[in-house]
Each structure stands twice: as C-alpha cells, then as structure tokens.
Amino acid sequence: MISLSKLQQYKAEGTRFSCLTCYDATMAKAMEVAQIDTILIGDSLGMTIQGHDSTLPVTVQDMAYHTRAVRRGNQHALIIADLPFMSYSTLPEAIDSARQVMQAGAQMIKIEGGAWLADTVRVLAQGGVPTCVHLGLTPQSVNVFGGYKVQAKTRSAADQLLADCEAVVEAGAVMLLLECVPVQAAQEVQARFGVPVIGIGAGLHCDGQVLVMQDMLGLTFGKSARFVRNFLQDQQGENPIVEAFKSYHQAVREGTYPAPEHTFQIEL
Numbered sequence: 001m002i003s004l005s006k007l008q009q010y011k012a013e014g015t016r017f018s019c020l021t022c023y024d025a026t027m028a029k030a031m032e033v034a035q036i037d038t039i040l041i042g043d044s045l046g047m048t049i050q051g052h053d054s055t056l057p058v059t060v061q062d063m064a065y066h067t068r069a070v071r072r073g074n075q076h077a078l079i080i081a082d083l084p085f086m087s088y089s090t091l092p093e094a095i096d097s098a099r100q101v102m103q104a105g106a107q108m109i110k111i112e113g114g115a116w117l118a119d120t121v122r123v124l125a126q127g128g129v130p131t132c133v134h135l136g137l138t139p140q141s142v143n144v145f146g147g148y149k150v151q152a153k154t155r156s157a158a159d160q161l162l163a164d165c166e167a168v169v170e171a172g173a174v175m176l177l178l179e180c181v182p183v184q185a186a187q188e189v190q191a192r193f194g195v196p197v198i199g200i201g202a203g204l205h206c207d208g209q210v211l212v213m214q215d216m217l218g219l220t221f222g223k224s225a226r227f228v229r230n231f232l233q234d235q236q237g238e239n240p241i242v243e244a245f246k247s248y249h250q251a252v253r254e255g256t257y258p259a260p261e262h263t264f265q266i267e268l
C-alpha cells in the first residue's frame with residue numbers, strides 16, 4: 001500500500017512515482033497488478049466517461065460513485081479524488097464535498113487554483129483531509145483562460161505560480177500538481193518545496209507524472225496533447241493493457257518519460 005509518507009520518502013530519495021487517472025474497478029485492478037503508485041479519480045471523467053466537452057458538468061456524486069468503484073478494485077495505490085467545478089467555492093461546500101469523496105474511499109482530494117485556496121486547504125487539513133493543489137492549466141477555469149493553453153510562460157507568470165504554491169504549501173497542502181507549464185517553471189517548484197510535485201505536460205523534473213488513462217492507451221480520437229505518449233501500441237502477450245501500465249510505471253521510474261518532445265521548453 002502506498003501512503004503519503006511513502007511518497008515523501010520517494011521525493012527525498014529521488015524515486016519518481018507514477019499516477020494514472022482511473023474511473024472503474026476493472027482498470028483499477030489492472031493498475032494494482034502493474035503496481036501504479038497513485039490513482040487519480042479525475043473530473044476528466046466528464047469527458048472520458050460522460051462524453052461532455054469539459055469537466056464543468058461533473059458533480060460530487062459522480063466523483064463519489066467512481067471513487068467507490070476504483071477503491072474496490074485497487075488495494076495498492078494512494079487514491080486521490082478531484083473535487084469538481086464549484087464544489088469548493090465556500091468552506092462549508094468544500095468540507096461537504098471532501099467528506100463525500102473521502103467516505104467513498106479517497107485518501108486525498110485535489111482542488112484547482114492558487115493562493116486563494118489557502119483557507120480551504122487549512123480547514124480540510126484540520127478535518128483530516130490531505131489536499132493536493134492543481135496549478136498551471138486548471139481545466140475547470142477553461143472559460144476564464146479562453147481555451148486549454150500552456151501557463152506560466154513568462155518570468156513574472158512563473159513567479160506568480162511559485163507564490164501560489166508557497167501560499168498553499170504554507171497552508172498545509174501535501175502535494176502539488178502542475179499541468180502544462182514550462183519545464184523550468186516545474187523544476188523550480190520541485191526544487192523549492194518539500195511536498196511531492198506531480199506533473200502532466202510539466203517535464204521530467206517533477207517527482208511524479210500523471211496521464212489520463214485513455215490517452216496513454218491511445219484511445220484519444222482527434223488531436224492529442226503534446227505530452228501524451230501511447231504506451232499500448234508496443235505491447236504484446238496475454239494482457240497488453242496491464243503491460244502498458246507496467247511500461248508507463250517503468251518509464252516514469254527510469255525517467256525515460258516524459259522525453260523532451262513531450263514538454264514545453266520556454267525561456268523564462
């Protein structure tokens with residue numbers, strides 16, 4: 001069983017850890033066999049499972065349902081569940097939403113934002129809920145960004161990112177997740193803070209990597225993001241999906257994924 005203290009140990013000793021999104025018991029079991037370190041029940045299920053074109057329609061009840069299913073299928077990984085769009089806008093809402101997904105089997109919750117989440121992080125920690133804060137490209141804010149775009153592309157935007165990380169870590173966030181930021185920005189965050197940093201489209205210097213399961217199995221129809229690699233296409237044998245998960249885990253451990261072509265190299 002992977003615990004938060006295990007991930008902290010991994011960070012301290014420089015062992016990179018794997019994370020995949022998962023929404024059901026069968027895939028959760030396959031990830032257990034492959035020894036994936038952490039599982040994210042992502043609100044990306046709004047797209048991958050429900051067929052919406054954003055994460056906005058997802059409810060806390062949806063998140064709890066999928067968290068229960070994943071929990072039953074996997075006894076190895078640390079399980080993180082997203083709190084969906086507008087389910088943590090006030091402290092009472094955040095507490096109620098976190099309660100629902102934690103009682104469904106999550107061991108950590110993830111929320112999107114920056115320094116303004118400090119009170120939320122602090123109150124959840126006091127209630128026994130470890131929080132991961134997702135920064136950079138935060139898909140729940142797609143309508144504010146005007147699309148899915150790389151973030152923290154200038155020195156001042158990267159400094160703002162660092163200040164946001166500082167505020168939430170200070171408030172007790174136990175993990176950070178960076179999506180679509182320049183390699184250098186993620187490297188600075190990883191070096192500055194003691195908590196594990198997971199990246200997606202954030203380069204090789206993060207402590208862990210995450211991908212949406214469907215993306216890494218090559219089940220993305222249409223244009224896929226720069227950071228995606230298909231781990232299924234080279235697999236053979238009895239159970240190619242389990243092999244794809246194993247191959248991803250190994251590539252993250254060894255630092256062969258992400259490669260430079262999966263990252264955003266922008267001079268800050």
Ligand code: KIV
Nearest residue numbers: 021042043044200210
């Ligand atoms: O919902 C999700 O899948 C996520 C990852 C892309 C980090 O938040």
Ligand code: NA
Nearest residue numbers: 042043044082
């Ligand atoms: Na998400």
